[in-house]
Amino acid sequence: MSNILVQNTNQAQSLVSQRGKKRKYCDGYMKYGFSYVGNEDCPKPQCMVCGEVLSNGSMKPSLLLRHLETKHANYKNKEYSFFKRLVENNKRLNLTSYILSGNKDYENAVEASYHIGKCGKSRTIAENLISPCITEAIRCMLGEEHVRKMTTIPLSNNTISRRIEDMSDDVEMTVIGRIKSSKIFAIQVYESTDVANCAILLAIARYLKDNEVEENLLLCHPLSQRTRGEGILNVVDYFKEEEINWSNCCGLCTDGAKSMLGIYSGLCGLVMKVAPNISWSHCCIHRQSLACKNFPGELKLVLDEAVKVVNFIKSKSTNSRIFKALCEEMMSPHSTVLLHTEVRWLSRGKVLTQLFELRHEVQVFFEDHPFFLASKLQDCNWLQALAYLSDIFQIVNKLNLALQNSSVTIFNVSDKIESMIKKIDFWRSCLENGQPELFKTLHNFLSENKLNLSWEIRKKINEHLNGLKLDFQKYFPELEEEIYWISNPFEEQYVQAAKLSVKEKEKLIELSTDSTLNVNSKDTFLLTFGQTSAENTNGFLTTPFCFFCHLQVLN
DSSP: OHHHHHHHHHHHHHHHHHHTOOOOOOGGGGGGTEEEESOSSSOEEEETTTOOBOOGGGOSHHHHHHHHHHHOGGGTTOOHHHHHHHHHHHHHTTOOOOTTTOOHHHHHHHHHHHHHHTTOSOTTHIIIIIHHHHHHHHHHHTOHHHHHHHTTSOOOHHHHHHHHHHHHHHHHHHHHHHHHHSSOEEEEEEEEEOTTSOEEEEEEEEEEETTEEEEEEEEEEEEOSOOOHHHHHHHHTHHHHTTOOGGGEEEEEEOSOHHHHOSSSSHHHHHHHHOTTOEEEEOHHHHHHHHTOOOOHHHHHHHHHHHHHHHHHHSSHHHHHHHHHHHHHTTOSOSSOOOOOTTOTTHHHHHHHHHHHTHHHHHHHHHHSOOTTGGGGGOHHHHHHHHHHHHHHHHHHHHHHHTTOTTOOHHHHHHHHHHHHHHHHHHHHHHHTTOGGGSHHHHHHHHHTTOOOOHHHHHHHHHHHHHHHHHHHHHSOOOOGGGTTTTOTTOHHHHHHOOOOHHHHHHHHHHHTOHHHHHHHHSSOHHHHTOOEEEOGGGOEEEEOOHHHHHHHHO
């Protein structure tokens, strides 16, 4: 009887062991945030977020994923490498703590490493400079026991690099979340080449957050080969990857490159295929730069010769050091001339101004270092042209900076350009009457040397100003009267000119007769008052919000 009982028991245990087959750990389970504890024959999954140990029977992808999504939803989008680094850090530091159940010292150490990564310096600075300095300072001030806490802060090059990546991902997800929550947004796309000859694509988004306009850098992506529209669109397809609704994009602002403007293969044409209601605009700062680019042959020659003079001094380190010593000896206001770079639009004015202010020092320098353009510094006409170029570029730079204000709208741009055109006509009339006082550098030079503006230079300046006016009118055509109701909905002529539906026109008439809103609009910025405009970055307005949304805000 006992033998039969033992035999039946063995059979039952055998059946149980067959039914309860032990599950093995797979390295792929790390992407669900699970490592394991115990032996390899009967491992138990352990969550790397909270440290909870589950049964061997839970070693299934579906169960592990359910644990991650239900208990740690914030980490469900983390990649395999994130959890792998967490395991390696724990092993390296001999820690058994985890993100949620970890000890306070480790959490503080991790937080400290994020603060150091946020400083924006080289990734090696933490390990090579910050850590040794802080360690010695703590040893001197607080003692050896506090030094041991300092050594727990992960500051290696790779760790700081990961911290930067984590913070970058967090910022990116925050911006994307705000764009998704905004009913409407606009983007500015700009392609440029840096000093390393690498083509960079920048995309900046402007959207509504808590009924206020906000802008952030959304994308900075290198373009590996050609910068055609297809390649740029493949990068902008990033919007689709992040599930950003293209139909909510009301405006696209770009520069004037062919890869941006092409109807069929350019960025504009390709974007309009996925967002047909989008409105395109040309960057106003880029247009201003194009308008100021043309010069009459004589003035262009003076500009080129001035750049060559600067390059002769700056191209050789010996010349730069000698010229610096000369400036210090002569107690000059500057110690060197500035190098001109074509890609920097504001550099011309600064280069020419500083060269003109150091003209005496440059003349002395050329006495010992002969240069074929040295005689130009004794030519009164050449110096008058240089002084004028210095003045006009300072004025252009001032206009350029005024257009970069993030609160500038298309109406402000139109006003500033109109003002510039009228001032150009005024300058021309003043020069014809022999009154160059408006050009400060030129006027001071003529006064110091008791000279009158030569007829040749006056003719060149008049020709340049006339061409500048035409270029401004070309690149900045007058705005249509039908959109002025956005900036001034209380003016009768703008209300009548507005092209709106019958119901929208009725609402606009009702709004235009509201005296309370009329008073408030005089003290409130346009975007804050009406929130009727969708702007791109750096003051480039792309298109107005729909009028219905405007009425919802005000009502």
